[in-house]
Amino acid sequence: MDPIANFFSSEMLHSGIRLTTPILLGAIASALSSRAGVLNLAIEAKMLVGAFVGLVALDASGSTFTAILAAFLAGAATGGLMAGAHRLGVDLIVFAIGLNMLALELSVYLMRVLFGGTGVWTPDVETLGDIDIPLIGSIPFLGDLLSGYNILVYLAFAAAIAFTLFFRYRPGRHLLAIGEAPGAAAAAGIAVPRYQTTSLVMAGGLAAVGGAFLTVGELGLFARGMTDGAGWIAVTAALLAMNRPGFLIPASLLFGFSDAFAIRLQSTTDLPQVVVQLLPFLATLVVLGFVGYRAMRAAATLGMPKRPRGAARPPQPATSTAGT
Amino acid sequence: MSTTTPRLIAAAAALGASALVLSGCAGSSAAGNDSDDTFSATLVGGVAGDLSYTDTALAGLAQAKDELDVTTKHIETPDAAQGETLLRSAIPTSPDLLLSITLPLDTVVSIAEQYPDQLIALPDQADEGTELPDNVAAYTINVHEGSFLAGVVAGAMTESHVVGAIIGGQAPGLDQFALAYKQGVLAACPDCEVKLSYLNFQFADPALGKSTALDLHSDGADVIFQVAGGTGTGVIEAAKEGGFYAIGVDSDQDSVAPGTVITSMLKRVDANVLALITAAEEGDFASGFTQVGLADGATGLSWDTGSTVFEENAPTEAAAKIPAVKDLVEDFRAQILDGSLEVCDALNAPDSEACAALG
Structure with missing residues (x-):
């Protein structure tokens, strides 16, 4: 029992949740875009934009709220750019790769020109404070898991839950329809372009807040390419969750905790280093195998990812049973 | 909309083309260096500002x-995959000496063989037994003795008798x-526990560095040595925030977080760059490997x-310990x-007795 308690130390849980937060926000952004029928590979770019703009705004205003808002707006603008390109019929995959490269180099360029830091910029700023939840914070295991993070961590998980609930309402259902069959949705009178634009703008904002979490929430510094692939991991997490809102949190936790586990395993066990680093990937492989198996089963049902729930029921109750 | 699209694409293409032309200009002006008589040296590799x-x-x-x-000129290689292309593209600008860092040795050797008149110097290259062509000179910096001294500092400064190190990945060069370092800690403090935390070759992830450092600190480590490039800035940040100490690496990182970074384990690539340029300028470019270490001032x-x-x-209490630590x-x-x-x-003698004792 003791080694287990030692392994799941409060610091390990905190590390895992902190590393999960940007991935989760990015994964919501990716899933939201996918549900609108757009493969959004520019999550990494939006995270970097958010990380950079957030820190610049924090340095300028001294207010973390302004910083997060600025990051959200900058990300939303990037998302808007992507939506505009989509309307013009630009290949979004190429566009996204371009955006990723642009964000990486532009952030470094601006950092050098504006702030003189060549590779790392460390302004004198106050990062977000941690919130201790009064009662829950004192419960042994649960308190460590749930209490003592900054506001963005709670916001990320709240966003994931809100995203799940969103699909129980009419706009969410419309979005689902657009993602599955844009032509049919348009024929049914749904404003497809408007939904796609809104989704991309929201996705941009969310991913940027994920980036701002790193600079405004955690580190108070900006380093070249500091998201280090978190945006791509977010895209992968969303794919692993099959873009199902309910699976986004566990999929993100898997990736977020994989590094925390690897760190922790080294300090508590004598397992060889290579094995420790392999474990998270092994876990991912197992989960992907499971997902693949489900997809094969789904293929047997004429390519529908799942059997439409309540298909036998008339359509009106399906949209109004949100509470049940 | 269908009429605006081609026009837009054309505009974008024009923009892209002008960018290419501009970069072409930069290239040709660089080639102009060749015309004057001053000795020119171009360094290819790495990214400026990694501290x-x-x-x-x-x-x-x-x-x-x-x-x-x-x-002098520096060409950055933010993406390791572009390194070879950028090194090749530097040759037509005919610098008198081309310095290469971070590129794999066999890549450099194959380029050197194609251009036997181009002198190429490698200020930091592990000797893997490869035969070097006559136009290539390489310095190998053996950092173990400097790292040992960093370990001595950590062992002498720790209050908790637990010290940590965060290493970018497990490879002989990083070990x-x-x-x-571990040996140094144990030499200064035999009952100390040394926790080595290896990452998965993540050298640009400060958030991960911070998490790892906080995790080591939660296990009692109060001095942490970072050997993790950009990830290491997160380690120093964690130490500053958590009120423990860090030891820097490669460059002098003492002023990254004054009062938090006790000292930095230097790898004097700068001294090698200077030595190689001086030698080449004076005409005594010596090809082959040169090994340098603590005795040469290449590490410390x-x-x-x-x-x-x-x-x-x-804090005065910690600062008061320093003179004694320096004597040690x-x-x-x-x-x-x-x-x-x-x-x-x-790296060079993993089977030696000294290593075997460390497990």
């Missing part, structure tokens, strides 16, 4: 520019830092170069230099 490895090499380049009559502590940042900014370091340095103490060299 670590590349910055050290650049410091050497800047020193060469100041002290010798040479023109040369890590195992010697930031204290050796006169850094007093920690003493001036640390000098003691061990003398033992290493006169050969009475063997430090584990995980």
Whole structure:
């Protein structure tokens, strides 16, 4: 029992949740875009934009709220750019790769020109404070898991839950329809372009807040390419969750905790280093195998990812049973 | 909309083309260097501002520019995959000396064989037994003795008797830092526990560095040595925030967080850059490998170069310990230099007795 308690130390849980937060926000952004029928590979770019703009705004205003808002707006603008390109019929995959490269180099360029830091910029700023939840914070295991993070961590998980609930309402259902069959949705009178634009703008904002979490929430510094692939991991997490809102949190936790586990395993066990680093990937492989198996089963049902729930029921109750 | 699309694409294409032309201009003006008679040196590789490895090499380049009559240039390789292309593209600008860092040795050798008249110098290259062509000179910096001294500092400074190290990945070149550090800690503090935390070759992830450092700290570590490039800035940030100490690497990182970074384990790529440029300019370019270490001043502590940042900014209690720690370091340095103490060299002699004792 003791080694287990030692392994799941409060610091390990905190590390895992902190590393999960940007991935989760990015994964919501990716899933939201996918549900609108757009493969959004520019999550990494939006995270970097958010990380950079957030820190610049924090340095300028001294207010973390302004910083997060600025990051959200900058990300939303990037998302808007992507939506505009989509309307013009630009290949979004190429566009996204371009955006990723642009964000990486532009952030470094601006950092050098504006702030003189060549590779790392460390302004004198106050990062977000941690919130201790009064009662829950004192419960042994649960308190460590749930209490003592900054506001963005709670916001990320709240966003994931809100995203799940969103699909129980009419706009969410419309979005689902657009993602599955844009032509049919348009024929049914749904404003497809408007939904796609809104989704991309929201996705941009969310991913940027994920980036701002790193600079405004955690580190108070900006380093070249500091998201280090978190945006791509977010895209992968969303794919692993099959873009199902309910699976986004566990999929993100898997990736977020994989590094925390690897760190922790080294300090508590004598397992060889290579094995420790392999474990998270092994876990991912197992989960992907499971997902693949489900997809094969789904293929047997004429390519529908799942059997439409309540298909036998008339359509009106399906949209109004949100509470049940 | 269908009419605006082609026009837009055309506009974008024009923009892209003009960008290409502009970059072409930059290239041709660089080639113009060749016409004057001053000695020119071009460094290819790394990314400026990593506060670590590349910055050290650049410091050497800047020193060469100041002290010798040479023109210098740095070509960054943010993406390792572009390294070969960028090194090749530097050759037509015909610098008198081309310096390469971070690129794999066999890539450099194959380019050197294609251009036998181009002198290429490698200021930091592990000797893997490859035969070098006549136009290539390489310096190997053995960092184990410097890392040992960093370990001595950590062992002497720790209050909790638990010290940590965060290493970018597990490879012989990185273990040369890590195992010697461990040996140094145990030499200064035999009952200390040394926790080595290896990452998965993530050298640009400060958030991960911070998490790892906080995790080590939660296990009691109060001094953490970072050997993780950009990830290491997160380690120093964690130490600053959590009120424990860090030891920097490669460059003098003492002033990244004054009073938090006790000292930095230097890898003097700058000295090698300067030495190679000086030799090439004076016409005694010597091809082949040259091994340098503590005795040559190629590795050591930031204290050796006169850094007093920690003493001036640390809490008085910690600062008061420094003179005694410095004496201890000098003691061990003398033992290493006169050969009475063997430090584990995980890169060149992983099977030595000194390494075997560390497990």
